[in-house]
Amino acid sequence: MTARRLALAAVLGLLVLVPAGGAAPGPQEVSIEFSDYRPSQLDVLPGETVLWTNVSVRTHTVTSDTGLFDSGQVQSDDRFGFQFNEVGTYRYHCTIHPSITGEVDVRRVTLGLFPTAVVKVGTPVDVDGRTADPKQPVVVQRKPGGGSFATVATVTPAADGTWKATVKAEVTGDYRAVSGADVSETRRLLVASQHVTARPTRTGVAVTVTPSAPYAKFLVETFSRERFGWYPVASGLIDYVSHADVRIPRPARVRIVLVDQDGWTPIATSNVVVLR
Amino acid sequence: MAGPAPAAPPPGRTIDYWVAAVPISWNIVPNGRDGITGDEVPLSDSVLPTVVYRQYSPHWKKPIANAPRESTDGLVIPGPLIRARVGDTIRVHFKNLDTLRKAPHSMHFHGVHYKPSSDGAYVPGFSGKDADVKVGQSYTYVLHAGEDSAGVWPYHDHSPSMMESIDGGMFGMLSILGRNERAPDREFEVVLAPMGKFMTIDGRAFVGNTPVFHAKVGELVQWDVMAMGSDFHTFHVHGHRWISPGKIPKDTQTVGPAESYRFRWREDAPGTWLYHCHVEDHMMRGMIGIYRVSR
Numbered sequence: 001m002t003a004r005r006l007a008l009a010a011v012l013g014l015l016v017l018v019p020a021g022g023a024a025p026g027p028q029e030v031s032i033e034f035s036d037y038r039p040s041q042l043d044v045l046p047g048e049t050v051l052w053t054n055v056s057v058r059t060h061t062v063t064s065d066t067g068l069f070d071s072g073q074v075q076s077d078d079r080f081g082f083q084f085n086e087v088g089t090y091r092y093h094c095t096i097h098p099s100i101t102g103e104v105d106v107r108r109v110t111l112g113l114f115p116t117a118v119v120k121v122g123t124p125v126d127v128d129g130r131t132a133d134p135k136q137p138v139v140v141q142r143k144p145g146g147g148s149f150a151t152v153a154t155v156t157p158a159a160d161g162t163w164k165a166t167v168k169a170e171v172t173g174d175y176r177a178v179s180g181a182d183v184s185e186t187r188r189l190l191v192a193s194q195h196v197t198a199r200p201t202r203t204g205v206a207v208t209v210t211p212s213a214p215y216a217k218f219l220v221e222t223f224s225r226e227r228f229g230w231y232p233v234a235s236g237l238i239d240y241v242s243h244a245d246v247r248i249p250r251p252a253r254v255r256i257v258l259v260d261q262d263g264w265t266p267i268a269t270s271n272v273v274v275l276r
Numbered sequence: 277m278a279g280p281a282p283a284a285p286p287p288g289r290t291i292d293y294w295v296a297a298v299p300i301s302w303n304i305v306p307n308g309r310d311g312i313t314g315d316e317v318p319l320s321d322s323v324l325p326t327v328v329y330r331q332y333s334p335h336w337k338k339p340i341a342n343a344p345r346e347s348t349d350g351l352v353i354p355g356p357l358i359r360a361r362v363g364d365t366i367r368v369h370f371k372n373l374d375t376l377r378k379a380p381h382s383m384h385f386h387g388v389h390y391k392p393s394s395d396g397a398y399v400p401g402f403s404g405k406d407a408d409v410k411v412g413q414s415y416t417y418v419l420h421a422g423e424d425s426a427g428v429w430p431y432h433d434h435s436p437s438m439m440e441s442i443d444g445g446m447f448g449m450l451s452i453l454g455r456n457e458r459a460p461d462r463e464f465e466v467v468l469a470p471m472g473k474f475m476t477i478d479g480r481a482f483v484g485n486t487p488v489f490h491a492k493v494g495e496l497v498q499w500d501v502m503a504m505g506s507d508f509h510t511f512h513v514h515g516h517r518w519i520s521p522g523k524i525p526k527d528t529q530t531v532g533p534a535e536s537y538r539f540r541w542r543e544d545a546p547g548t549w550l551y552h553c554h555v556e557d558h559m560m561r562g563m564i565g566i567y568r569v570s571r
Binding site for chain 1: 301303306307308309311318319320322323325439443470473482483484485488548566568
């Protein structure tokens with residue numbers, strides 16, 4: 001244990017030089033698990049250190065794809081640190097298990113994670129992040145589907161570079177934070193602004209989405225014992241008047257799930273229709 | 277609903293397959309859970325953008341099913357089931373439509389005869405366009421099913437992007453019948469491979485998501501089993517046995533990377549059965565499915 005701590009101290013001593021006068025947050029942590037880095041993607045500010053800890057029983061490495069850094073073998077419970085000074089994207093992998101990959105993104109302004117599930121219309125959503133330039137205001141921008149980015153909030157960062165704002169969930173869209181010429185990563189907020197109704201027809205179900213969602217993607221799910229629950233049996237697109245007719249063989253218990261661009265993330269789920 | 281497997285074409289024919297590498301958004305666990313333990317699986321773990329082999333109508337006019345629905349549950353992992361008979365020539369017309377990663381791709385086939393120009397394996401300074409088909413380009417692989425080609429065999433990407441492409445599901449099977457061998461009534465494709473955090477069968481994990489195979493008592497069923505990746509698996513079907521080449525009855529078969537096996541039996545056991553990899557860690561991470569036999 002002592003040897004390990006010494007090794008860590010040696011590594012950090014060589015690599016960690018906190019910029020004078022700047023914010024001095026603790027290192028950003030990544031766990032090395034059995035078969036992945038967690039988180040596999042991390043946003044840091046220039047000058048910050050990332051500290052990897054092997055919490056698995058396997059030996060791994062943290063090796064830059066471009067040769068910038070290489071931990072060598074990191075045994076169980078051991079650590080490795082590296083300080084990132086330049087803005088950019090840094091991909092890395094484990095040389096022992098090449099399918100284990102990770103990424104550190106160094107940006108001068110960052111945007112924290114959003115809720116992964118859909119939020120209801122009107123819900124206040126906390127957004128936060130950090131900036132390398134606390135003197136500049138941070139502008140939060142939103143781009144609804146098909147539009148362009150527009151400002152939804154402007155905030156003054158704290159002296160340590162952290163910032164936070166609250167935005168009202170109105171419509172599904174991409175968000176980013178801007179500080180001067182610097183732009184954060186883009187994150188998507190899913191808002192359940194739509195309501196899906198399914199009603200039985202002679203051949204299956206008729207689907208209506210309100211307010212209208214032309215060309216939105218949906219899944220047709222049926223409930224079945226051999227699928228151990230609700231299971232997608234078809235997919236489709238809502239038409240330009242926000243309607244769709246779906247053919248479904250009887251008997252079936254059916255529901256329609258409006259989904260996001262990835263074809264899977266649910267935005268709204270219809271009533272259940274029983275076709276006898 | 278599913279009828280008997282279509283009969284193989286007459287011997288000595290030339291068979292054309294049209295295949296493209298296409299991006300898709302893939303869900304490894306569409307019902308969102310491990311149906312046995314009840315554990316929920318978040319979409320952030322199960323959904324990933326990837327590139328797969330997709331079968332097309334001639335000249336890549338429109339995508340068609342990769343295999344009869346009964347063979348892979350209508351999934352697009354594995355790639356098109358390439359069926360032939362000993363004596364046939366197979367032409368696989370491959371097009372790279374990978375607009376996701378914009379990576380080069382190829383197809384490399386096991387078990388059949390071909391010239392080096394149809395090997396599809398990238399070796400700098402030696403291999404040609406067959407091994408490095410760029411986005412928007414196409415290549416035709418010419419394969420011959422010889423007397424020693426009867427059986428099932430893998431094919432997979434062997435281009436410069438092969439590591440991430442195979443991890444993402446760019447593999448499939450050839451199923452070649454002997455010259456006078458009868459086709460089975462049911463043919464089930466089982467590809468054992470890791471994907472993301474899961475151990476998958478045909479790119480899906482946990483009961484209900486992995487293919488639900490169906491057969492009737494009296495039918496001749498054939499299981500096509502192979503593995504991709506870096507792990508060994510032990511494939512097991514409950515309630516059944518088959519005769520291995522040494523005339524030994526078996527109910528479990530070890531399958532290593534790129535190994536492939538074909539088992540047949542005359543179905544006589546009605547009920548709902550499990551099929552799974554018996555490496556317990558793999559089974560717990562999703563490598564398990566159900567097989568339903570009706571009277």
